[in-house]
Amino acid sequence: MTHHGMLSVVLQWSTPSILAAYAQGRSVLNLTDSAKYFLDRIREVTHDDYIPSPVDVLRVLQRTTGLVEGEFEVDQSNVFHVYDLGGSRDQRNKWIHVYEDVDAYVYVAAVSEYDQLMTEDDTTNRLIESLQLFERDVAGNRWFRNSTKILLLTKQDVFYDKFTSQKIPLTVCFPEYENAGVTSAANAHTAGAADHAMAYILEQFEQHAREKGITSLNSYIFDALAPHQVGNILNGVKAAILHEAVNKDEE
Secondary structure, eight states: OOHHHHHHHHHHHTOHHHHHHHHHHHHHHTOOTTHHHHHTTHHHHTSTTOOOOHHHHHHOOOOOOSEEEEEEEEETTEEEEEEEEOOSGGGGGGGGGGOTTOSEEEEEEEGGGGGOBOSSOTTSBHHHHHHHHHIIIIITOGGGTTSEEEEEEEOHHHHHIIIIISOOOGGGTOTTOOOTTOOSGGGTTSHHHHHHHHHHHHHHHHHHHHHTTOOOOEEEEOOTTOHHHHHHHHHHHHHHHHHHHHHHHHO
């Protein structure tokens, strides 16, 4: 980007009307969660000497298309073969190619998408679609009957911002939701209320799992930008997979 182009972006982004439009229309425009982060730092990231920080790298969103395969050596005796599957509607017909002999299925959903609509369909809520997809293709899928099932609910930090700062209620996604324990409008969007709302989202996934006969679902809500959280979760995921593998070998 040229210096003139960078200044133009800075001036446009700092305009009150643009900021107001972003705040009010973010869910409709389907902007990435990292858009504001990088636009706020446009002078820095367009500098010739710019070197991305670890946080910068984590905030870059790269859409998965097709099937991406990788190997991870978790210790001296265990290697995980991981398949990353594109989640958009036009990618889901490719999932079946890796359904056989799956030791563990890791389903990832963003709790922050509770107020957003699908890119492919401007009438369907993203989180509702994710919940329905989990019920149909994971909890109710016969191919994964004997697989370890892991649910990762991500973007906890973005959810907190939307719920507490922007005051976007969970009822935009779940009209039936009632924020138990909230006695006044003044504390309807506190951190405690946000925790209660996220627990409600988790319960919707776990309820679908129970209805499909799943008795063991390893569930986590976390912020992918918090290294200690990610480390703990990865250790938990590894332990769950290895534990299930040992049980299968003993049967």
